[in-house]
Amino acid sequence: MQYSAALSKNSGTKLSDSLRCRKLVGRLLDLTNTRPDISYVVGCLSQFIDCPIDQHFQAGLHVLWHLKGDPSSGLFFAKDNKLKLTGFVDSDWATYPDTRRSVISYCFFLGGTLVCWRNKKQTTVSCSSSEAEYRAMNQETREGQWLVYLLKELQAEHKTPFSLFYDNQSTLHIAANSVFHER
Structure with missing residues (x-):
């Protein structure tokens, strides 16, 4: 939509x-x-x-x-759920034509169950799609760390690092070669 x-x-x-x-x-x-x-x-x-x-x-x-x-769509909570935290993030650069702000979208799965999701307009205007992606990854990393602390508080400690997936090619090039970008 x-x-x-x-x-x-x-x-x-x-x-x-x-x-x-x-x-x-x-x-x-x-x-x-x-x-x-x-x-x-x-x-x-x-x-x-x-x-x-x-x-x-x-x-x-x-x-x-x-x-x-589509009444059957919704959240599904599996009975045999493994406690592996996985996050997916994306950002749409300059989605809003009136403010030129980007939208951060992310979700976290604990095993196969969706436990956290968010769509949020970024607070600042990003100069490039790579910058918007970095901001989105930063936000999701903080959310993932909070979820790890929450799991620990609920005595379901998450011992392995959580996985974070994103799909921006320019960000991958910048991460592989820091000379590629002046920042």
Whole structure:
């Protein structure tokens, strides 16, 4: 669901009953606890909750139609889960056309079970996709370390380092050859 460009435009009719849109987005926010597939678009919708337009309400209804069409998707917790923490991270450079900020997306699996995920707009503007990826990896590394501390506190100590996966080729080149980039 690609709504960020369409939702960032303020060219739409202001809703006469904005309370309905606020309730809809609030309920969708509650659903993101068990349906991580909608967390990005619901995050986009929640940015416009103070002054929603008709396109925002229609996008919220579209999310409901998606949920109705695929009710079996959600989180699955396996019975025989191994305590191996694995993280996946990605960043979309300059996703928001109005602010030119990037979006960080990451998730962590404990064995085969999704335990943590997030889609967040970066607080600063990145000058390149590599810089956006580095910021995303930094954020996910901190989250992974927090999860390791949480597991230790829950007496399920994670003895091996957690794995972190990302997919940016320029970042791999910079990591392999520090002369490749002036930073």
